[in-house]
Amino acid sequence: MTTIGPVNLWTSSDHVRHYLEHADQISHRTEGEAALLEFIPPGTRRILDLGTGDGRVLALVRQQHPETEAVAVDFSPAMLEAVKKRFAGDSRVTVIEHNMDSPLPVLGKFDAVLSSFAIHHLVHERKRALYAEIFNLLNPGAMFCNLEHVASPTPRLHEEFLHRIGFTVETEDPSNKLLDVETQLRWLREIGFTDVDCHWKWRELALLTGVHG
Ligand SMILES: C[S@@+](CC[C@H](N)C(=O)[O-])C[C@H]1O[C@@H](n2cnc3c(N)ncnc32)[C@H](O)[C@@H]1O
Numbered sequence: 001m002t003t004i005g006p007v008n009l010w011t012s013s014d015h016v017r018h019y020l021e022h023a024d025q026i027s028h029r030t031e032g033e034a035a036l037l038e039f040i041p042p043g044t045r046r047i048l049d050l051g052t053g054d055g056r057v058l059a060l061v062r063q064q065h066p067e068t069e070a071v072a073v074d075f076s077p078a079m080l081e082a083v084k085k086r087f088a089g090d091s092r093v094t095v096i097e098h099n100m101d102s103p104l105p106v107l108g109k110f111d112a113v114l115s116s117f118a119i120h121h122l123v124h125e126r127k128r129a130l131y132a133e134i135f136n137l138l139n140p141g142a143m144f145c146n147l148e149h150v151a152s153p154t155p156r157l158h159e160e161f162l163h164r165i166g167f168t169v170e171t172e173d174p175s176n177k178l179l180d181v182e183t184q185l186r187w188l189r190e191i192g193f194t195d196v197d198c199h200w201k202w203r204e205l206a207l208l209t210g211v212h213g
Pocket of ligand 1: 010023057099
């Protein structure tokens with residue numbers, strides 16, 4: 001018997017190519033990225049980027065913190081190729097192939113874990129489990145910064161958001177498993193994160209952060 005898992009199109013090179021060709025045009029994303037950068041603490045030494053894609057956000061963080069060592073995780077062959085190309089020759093960045101539907105491998109401890117528009121591709125139960133794994137990977141006082149695609153409170157607001165980024169309900173990515181901000185903030189607090197908040201939001205794009213207290 002074949003078991004069919006949740007839809008996730010990110011292993012398709014066409015899907016990746018379409019995203020990378022349009023990534024710069026997503027409204028307001030640079031504001032969210034700038035907000036994320038503010039939350040990477042000075043003195044950060046070791047960073048983990050989950051669902052790194054072509055390493056776009058990790059590259060921005062390393063521009064500000066060039067002394068950092070980083071681990072970049074993704075499962076998409078085309079993205080892995082792109083991120084390896086971006087950081088070719090940079091021995092401080094390690095790229096790891098891993099499907100986050102399964103628990104993270106042993107990666108050591110980090111001063112910051114970041115993720116950008118990736119965790120919403122996991123089913124809700126796995127999102128929560130991953131947040132707990134992230135908590136356990138952080139050094140005391142370290143940050144989790146999740147720039148995320150979250151659910152709208154109503155179907156009308158969801159349609160409006162899609163329209164703003166050039167999609168419709170028919171053409172939106174079926175890999176998305178969107179969850180509201182409030183539930184995710186509550187989970188982070190229950191897991192033990194402190195100073196949990198949504199620091200920036202534009203429609204369905206949000207920056208959620210928590211500190212390993
Ligand atoms: C919308 S892209 C974002 C990429 C990058 N973080 C950025 O901000 O441009 C989503 C990324 O999540 C990755 N991803 C989705 N599901 C995943 C999974 N189950 N395991 C690992 N990576 C996954 C995809 O391969 C893709 O690189």
